[in-house]
Amino acid sequence: MLVAVIKTYNNASDLDGCLSSLKGKVDRIIVFDGFFARPPLPKYHYEGYGASKDNPEDVCKRQGAEFVPAPKTFYPSEVDKLNKSLEYVSEGDWCLFIDPDERLRGNGLRQIIAYHKDGADIIPMRLSEPNMLNELTEMYGRERFYARLFRYRKGVHWADNETVLQYPDGRITLYQGQAPYNTYLVHLKKN
Numbered sequence: 001m002l003v004a005v006i007k008t009y010n011n012a013s014d015l016d017g018c019l020s021s022l023k024g025k026v027d028r029i030i031v032f033d034g035f036f037a038r039p040p041l042p043k044y045h046y047e048g049y050g051a052s053k054d055n056p057e058d059v060c061k062r063q064g065a066e067f068v069p070a071p072k073t074f075y076p077s078e079v080d081k082l083n084k085s086l087e088y089v090s091e092g093d094w095c096l097f098i099d100p101d102e103r104l105r106g107n108g109l110r111q112i113i114a115y116h117k118d119g120a121d122i123i124p125m126r127l128s129e130p131n132m133l134n135e136l137t138e139m140y141g142r143e144r145f146y147a148r149l150f151r152y153r154k155g156v157h158w159a160d161n162e163t164v165l166q167y168p169d170g171r172i173t174l175y176q177g178q179a180p181y182n183t184y185l186v187h188l189k190k191n
Contacts, residue, residue: 001027001090001092001093001094002025002026002027002028002093002094002096002109002110002113003026003027003028003030003089003093003094003095003096004022004026004028004029004030004095004098004104005030005032005085005088005089005095005096005097005098006018006029006030006031006032006065006097006098006099006100007031007032007034007078007081007085007097007099007100008032008033008056008100009033009035009036009050009052009070010052010053010054011052011054011056011100011101012052012054012056012058012059012100013054014100014101014188015031015056015059015060015100016059016062016063017103017188018098018099018100018102018103019059019060019063019065020063021104021105022098022104023063025104025107025109026096026109029064029065029066030065030066030067030068030085030088030089031056031060031065031066031067031068032084032085033051033052033056033057033067033068033069033070034050034051034052034069034070034071034074034075034081035050035051035070035074035075036074036076036077036078036080036081050070050071050072050073050074050075051069051070052070057069066088068088079159082097082158083157086152086156086157086158090152091152091153091154092151092152092153093151093152094113094149094151094152095149095150095151096109096125096148096149097148097149098148099187101187101188102127102185102186102187102188103185103186104183104184104185105183105184105185105186106183106184107183108183109149109183111183112149112183113149120151121150121151121153122149122150122151123149123150124147124148124149125147125148125149125183125184126184126185127146127148127185127186128185128186128187146185148185
C-alpha cells in the first residue's frame, strides 16, 4: 500500500491543492493537524488547544482524505508530530511525506516502488522550488533530493526534522538512484 502522510497547521488553503495532486496516485491519504513547538511560543499555545483555526477537516472530507485531529496540547516538536503519524501506517507500507504547500507531479511512484519492492527502504524524491532550481544547479551542480518516500518497518522513526530516518536494527537500504525524473515534488512559492 502507498500512503501519503501530510502534516498541517493553519494551511487549509494549500492543503486542498496538495490533496488534489495526490488523487489516483496513492492508496490512502492521512492528514495530521496540530501545532508543533518552535520557541518562543505564543502565549495562547501554552494555554490551550493546538489545532488549526482554518478547518482542514472540511478540506479532508471533501477530498476523501483521513483526518487526525490535533492533540489537546501542541506537539513538543515537528519530529514528535512526524513520529506520531507513523502510528497510523502498517508494516510494509510505503509512505510519502508531503507538506500541504507541495504538489506531487508525475505518475511514477508505483513504478519505482514495484521496481524496488524487495530492495530499497528509502527512495530520494526530487524537490523543485520555483525560481530556485536553476540557482541550485548552478551552485552545486545537482538538484536537491529528500528522504520523502520510504518503506515503513516497526520501530522506524524520524531522528530529526525530515532528514534522518532511523531503523530499529540500524540496517536500511537506500536506493542510490532517484525516482523517475518525471515524478517529483513541487514546493509552492510563498508571497
